[in-house]
Amino acid sequence: MHxxxxxxxxxxxxxxxxxxxxxxxxxxARGLVSDIRSLGLFLAGRLRTAGELAAIFAxxxxxxxxxxTLDEELDARTxxxxxxxASRAQGRATVRxxxxxxxxxxxxxxxxxxxxxxxxxxxxxxxGIAGGSSADAALTAAYLSVSGPASAAIRLLGLDPxxxxxxxxxxxxxxxxxADRAVSVAGLPPADLPGPGAPGLDLLAEAHVxxxxxxxxxxxx
Amino acid sequence: MKxxxxxVAELVDGRTVLRELRSQSPLTLVPHRxxxxxxxxxxxxxxxxxxxxxDLTLIAGPGAALRIAGVAASLVLPGxxxxxxxxxxxxxxxxxxxxxxxxxxxxxxxxxxxxxxxxGSLEPSARLIVREMLVLGREGExxxxxxxxxTVRRGERPVLSQRxxxxxxIASPAVLAGRRVLATDLRVGYEDPPSAVAGEWCSLVPxxxxxxxxxxxxxxxxAAQRMIGLLNRSG
Amino acid sequence: xxxxxVHTHPVNFDPTWSEPDxxxxxxxxxxxxxxxxxxxxxxxxxxxxxxxCRAFRGELNLAVVTNDIYTTEDADFLRRxxxxxxxxxEAVQTGCCPHTAIRDDITANLDAVETLEERHxxxxxxxxxxxxxxxxxxxxxxxxxxxxxxxxxxxxDKVPRKGGPGVTTADLLVINKIDLAPLVGADLEVMASDAAxxxxxxPVIAQSLAExxxxxxxxxxxxxxxxxxxG
Numbered sequence: 001m002h003x004x005x006x007x008x009x010x011x012x013x014x015x016x017x018x019x020x021x022x023x024x025x026x027x028x029a030r031g032l033v034s035d036i037r038s039l040g041l042f043l044a045g046r047l048r049t050a051g052e053l054a055a056i057f058a059x060x061x062x063x064x065x066x067x068x069t070l071d072e073e074l075d076a077r078t079x080x081x082x083x084x085x086a087s088r089a090q091g092r093a094t095v096r097x098x099x100x101x102x103x104x105x106x107x108x109x110x111x112x113x114x115x116x117x118x119x120x121x122x123x124x125x126x127x128g129i130a131g132g133s134s135a136d137a138a139l140t141a142a143y144l145s146v147s148g149p150a151s152a153a154i155r156l157l158g159l160d161p162x163x164x165x166x167x168x169x170x171x172x173x174x175x176x177x178x179a180d181r182a183v184s185v186a187g188l189p190p191a192d193l194p195g196p197g198a199p200g201l202d203l204l205a206e207a208h209v210x211x212x213x214x215x216x217x218x219x220x221x
Numbered sequence: 222m223k224x225x226x227x228x229v230a231e232l233v234d235g236r237t238v239l240r241e242l243r244s245q246s247p248l249t250l251v252p253h254r255x256x257x258x259x260x261x262x263x264x265x266x267x268x269x270x271x272x273x274x275x276d277l278t279l280i281a282g283p284g285a286a287l288r289i290a291g292v293a294a295s296l297v298l299p300g301x302x303x304x305x306x307x308x309x310x311x312x313x314x315x316x317x318x319x320x321x322x323x324x325x326x327x328x329x330x331x332x333x334x335x336x337x338x339x340x341g342s343l344e345p346s347a348r349l350i351v352r353e354m355l356v357l358g359r360e361g362e363x364x365x366x367x368x369x370x371x372t373v374r375r376g377e378r379p380v381l382s383q384r385x386x387x388x389x390x391i392a393s394p395a396v397l398a399g400r401r402v403l404a405t406d407l408r409v410g411y412e413d414p415p416s417a418v419a420g421e422w423c424s425l426v427p428x429x430x431x432x433x434x435x436x437x438x439x440x441x442x443x444a445a446q447r448m449i450g451l452l453n454r455s456g
Numbered sequence: 457x458x459x460x461x462v463h464t465h466p467v468n469f470d471p472t473w474s475e476p477d478x479x480x481x482x483x484x485x486x487x488x489x490x491x492x493x494x495x496x497x498x499x500x501x502x503x504x505x506x507x508x509c510r511a512f513r514g515e516l517n518l519a520v521v522t523n524d525i526y527t528t529e530d531a532d533f534l535r536r537x538x539x540x541x542x543x544x545x546e547a548v549q550t551g552c553c554p555h556t557a558i559r560d561d562i563t564a565n566l567d568a569v570e571t572l573e574e575r576h577x578x579x580x581x582x583x584x585x586x587x588x589x590x591x592x593x594x595x596x597x598x599x600x601x602x603x604x605x606x607x608x609x610x611x612x613d614k615v616p617r618k619g620g621p622g623v624t625t626a627d628l629l630v631i632n633k634i635d636l637a638p639l640v641g642a643d644l645e646v647m648a649s650d651a652a653x654x655x656x657x658x659p660v661i662a663q664s665l666a667e668x669x670x671x672x673x674x675x676x677x678x679x680x681x682x683x684x685x686x687g
Contacts, residue, residue, distance in 0.1 A: 016563035019551035023395065030421075032394040045393025048386075075429035076379035079436075081417050084429060093563040155552035191374075197383035199436055200398045206419035206426065220549045220564070 004130035009140045016093030021152035021219040023204040028156050036163045039153050043146045049198030051145030052178045054120040058141035059134040059186035061124025067113035069190045074118045077195030080202035082209045086221035090119040104129040134186045138179035225276040232284035258286045264295045271300025275308045281318035291325035299332040309338040314347035326354040333365030341373035348410030355403045378430045404445035406435040425452040488579040492595035495606030497588030500632040505585045509539035511675035517580045519544040519572040523587040554587025562599040591620030602681050608632040613642040616651040624654050635664035
């Protein structure tokens with residue numbers, strides 16, 4: 001594994017990730033996630049849906065630099081506007097940090113083509129620029145899809161951090177499997193990349209935004 | 222069993238005519254006598270069954286209006302031997318045409334293993350409505366395995382590409398939150414909602430490339446259908 | 457269904473709402489001067505922010521980023537104070553980590569500052585109000601040019617003695633609500649001498665917004681920090 005994967009998946013990476021709960025805040029507000037068991041189910045579902053989609057596009061973006069095409073294809077796989085916005089907000093934040101860490105004409109071309117790129121595409125681009133592989137990018141994206149919400153669960157629900165950490169660790173094989181599947185399709189033309197959907201997350205994301213306008217939420221997503 | 226049914230609609234003198242209408246059991250297409258362009262889709266046998274490969278191709282020429290309406294829910298059953306059943310629907314919609322694909326619910330029974338594939342290829346001025354209702358198991362029954370894929374492109378741009386896999390994770394709040402019915406209503410080429418409308422378990426959202434998608438998760442088909450109806454009215 | 461359910465707020469909470477993009481960091485020259493206001497919950501950060509807005513009205517091209525919005529009431533406070541147009545206030549979500557948002561990962565705050573700079577060309581001063589936190593929370597130098605740490609006498613006269621980076625390193629320490637000192641049994645002299653001991657040469661201002669609602673001494677300090685304006 002290349003160190004870029006460690007840097008990008010570190011919760012200390014200043015890419016704005018800490019303000020996104022990936023639907024966890026809404027799920028917690030409704031009582032759908034309230035303990036370690038329900039958190040585990042939430043995370044496992046998130047990994048296999050949103051996590052796999054992110055892993056696929058992160059892996060593809062390591063070598064494929066057709067930024068506008070990748071952007072359109074990921075948009076088509078993200079029907080929820082709230083999810084698209086959360087992805088672009090994190091993408092832009094990651095670009096901000098990435099430009100200082102890995103300045104590159106490749107990154108410039110990404111920002112020129114898509115001023116607010118999707119998070120997964122930025123992860124792939126930065127991984128490639130730093131010399132990492134599609135496997136590094138896929139693993140990073142898959143891990144981030146559960147580590148962020150897990151951290152949000154600690155903050156919102158006061159869950160035992162050791163238990164939450166153990167829960168994330170138990171997903172290790174599943175994270176690797178998602179990354180492996182992503183790498184196996186990463187070389188396809190962008191139009192043929194799979195688009196695993198997450199109806200539950202999409203609905204939670206839209207409801208999160210709606211509630212936000214009414215009563216303020218603590219996370220951006 | 223392999224079957225391929227096909228409809229080709231064309232606009233002739235301002236009126237949609239069915240240039241071609243080919244049924245193949247178990248896919249039976251019955252044109253409505255009074256309404257040009259309306260065709261009923263009748264599942265003539267208990268289908269699809271494990272091992273079946275069913276294809277339905279819908280082609281609308283420039284300006285034509287084609288509506289395929291289901292008659293009854295289709296019950297996806299396991300075959301005598303464990304095998305995947307597959308139902309593929311392909312739509313090609315030319316300039317100025319309208320295709321509406323409105324099947325009844327698909328019920329995935331226990332031990333069934335089914336793939337539902339929908340692909341749409343639209344010219345920029347074509348219009349499309351696709352309604353889908355997936356029911357995971359009959360009342361009190363745990364569902365079999367299902368993969369549902371929807372891909373719609375308009376001109377050069379992708380509009381929607383979604384794959385849903387039904388497996389042990391449907392109980393996850395991230396996936397189906399343990400709800401048994403997923404209803405969706407995709408519209409392309411109609412007036413899109415200016416912004417998302419969301420209820421607790423349903424939403425109507427504008428897609429990035431134009432078009433809109435209504436989604437509802439419910440414990441039963443009636444509730445899901447009611448949510449979709451409300452969303453499309455309020456949007 | 458919420459289709460016709462419209463809420464209006466002085467501050468835009470809508471995370472899907474966005475303005476034209478601004479990816480290039482604002483040029484160091486010509487960008488607005490940024491002052492952070494931090495301090496524990498209830499010490500009077502929002503009140504000081506409102507006071508400074510009043511003091512600089514008509515004098516400075518000013519905007520506010522607030523990390524302190526936990527409920528809409530906080531936003532309404534600034535609006536009701538009538539001190540700033542609502543399009544000059546941006547709210548930031550901190551994901552339950554107010555100190556992270558101003559120190560470790562300042563992304564959301566930088567986004568908010570740049571949004572304000574783009575919306576109000578020629579912006580001279582941005583006040584960034586942190587969420588209420590403990591005595592260890594300080595602003596990153598990557599986010600602000602100067603920072604003010606606010607404590608109040610009601611928190612007890614031992615607060616300055618406790619120290620912490622906020623008390624010891626902030627460019628200005630404000631001791632608020634001094635009018636309450638007799639009521640809460642706080643010894644102002646002890647606070648002032650402790651603060652001086654902890655801070656060395658760094659300035660301390662004791663004030664009461666009840667008595668001087670426009671915070672004139674703090675406002676003068678802010679003026680003294682601003683880069684010399686030309687033209």
